[in-house]
Amino acid sequence: MATTVNFTGAVDRDLLKRAKIVAAKADTSVNALFNAELRYLVETFEAAEAAGNQNFRVLLDFSLGRLAADEAMGALGIDGEEDLFLLMARAHLPMPRLSQEATAEMIDQLKSLPTA
Amino acid sequence: MAIPRDIALLPDAGPLITLAYAGALDLLFKPGWSVTLVDMLLHELTRSQTPTSAAIAAWTASNSLPVLPTRVFRHFQQTRSENSAPKTRNLGETAVQEIMNEFAIMAPPRIGVFLFEDHRIARASFLVPDNCRKVSTRAFLSFLEHKGWLRSAAEIERRAIQAGRAFSQLRFPPE
Numbered sequence: 389m390a391t392t393v394n395f396t397g398a399v400d401r402d403l404l405k406r407a408k409i410v411a412a413k414a415d416t417s418v419n420a421l422f423n424a425e426l427r428y429l430v431e432t433f434e435a436a437e438a439a440g441n442q443n444f445r446v447l448l449d450f451s452l453g454r455l456a457a458d459e460a461m462g463a464l465g466i467d468g469e470e471d472l473f474l475l476m477a478r479a480h481l482p483m484p485r486l487s488q489e490a491t492a493e494m495i496d497q498l499k500s501l502p503t504a
Numbered sequence: 505m506a507i508p509r510d511i512a513l514l515p516d517a518g519p520l521i522t523l524a525y526a527g528a529l530d531l532l533f534k535p536g537w538s539v540t541l542v543d544m545l546l547h548e549l550t551r552s553q554t555p556t557s558a559a560i561a562a563w564t565a566s567n568s569l570p571v572l573p574t575r576v577f578r579h580f581q582q583t584r585s586e587n588s589a590p591k592t593r594n595l596g597e598t599a600v601q602e603i604m605n606e607f608a609i610m611a612p613p614r615i616g617v618f619l620f621e622d623h624r625i626a627r628a629s630f631l632v633p634d635n636c637r638k639v640s641t642r643a644f645l646s647f648l649e650h651k652g653w654l655r656s657a658a659e660i661e662r663r664a665i666q667a668g669r670a671f672s673q674l675r676f677p678p679e
Binding site for chain 1: 506507517518521522535537552554555556615617621622623624625626627637639640643644646650651665
């Protein structure tokens with residue numbers, strides 16, 4: 389049995405709310421879900437690295453906002469945004485996200501416009 | 505005060521891909537704004553056969569959407585006819601900037617709402633004129649939810665991701 393340790397982190401409020409619902413439906417805990425997904429990410433990263441394949445690292449850097457889409461597509465040898473979207477979905481990595489504050493500001497801009 | 509039809513909604517490639525995978529392209533019509541495409545982006549989305557290319561082309565045609573011409577696309581076509589491998593990187597962004605510039609000098613001024621995925625907004629350094637707005641797909645979907653035109657913005661994102669996983673025939677990690 390692996391030794392477990394506690395650690396402190398921060399998570400998006402809405403994501404945590406959704407994770408609690410998923411955990412309840414799956415009759416498990418948020419902690420178990422977190423461990424499973426973190427293990428998937430770590431093992432995929434390590435397997436790709438051991439095989440000398442940098443593609444997962446590229447996708448992870450894109451997901452974390454450290455690499456632009458064009459840079460990621462160049463590194464992966466693909467030339468379409470759709471291929472990048474599909475690879476991200478396949479890798480179980482989220483597309484890069486702006487902060488909730490930035491998104492809320494854009495929603496306010498849209499609300500100020502006339503609609504049908 | 506502008507009337508809704510005078511406002512142009514111009515989606516980038518990313519939002520069209522996301523909404524096509526979610527089977528929700530028609531959500532773009534909900535605010536009553538004039539949905540307008542940019543020629544270079546439409547070409548990029550439909551030049552190869554992909555899970556969404558035919559759907560986007562058919563949706564564009566069936567709704568008779570206006571497609572704005574750009575010098576960028578004209579130059580691309582010209583270069584392609586002379587050279588088998590023209591430069592393609594950043595042409596979509598350059599074409600969008602060209603359209604934004606045209607909005608800046610349009611008389612009478614017209615409001616343009618440019619829709620991008622989050623990563624484009626975070627990275628691209630567009631010069632956005634006062635009469636244009638740069639917003640994300642996520643913000644647009646949340647706006648629709650706020651207006652009561654969409655039950656759940658998060659559900660659309662989930663549908664797109666699930667469809668992407670189901671459709672993906674790409675080997676992962678790619679060699």
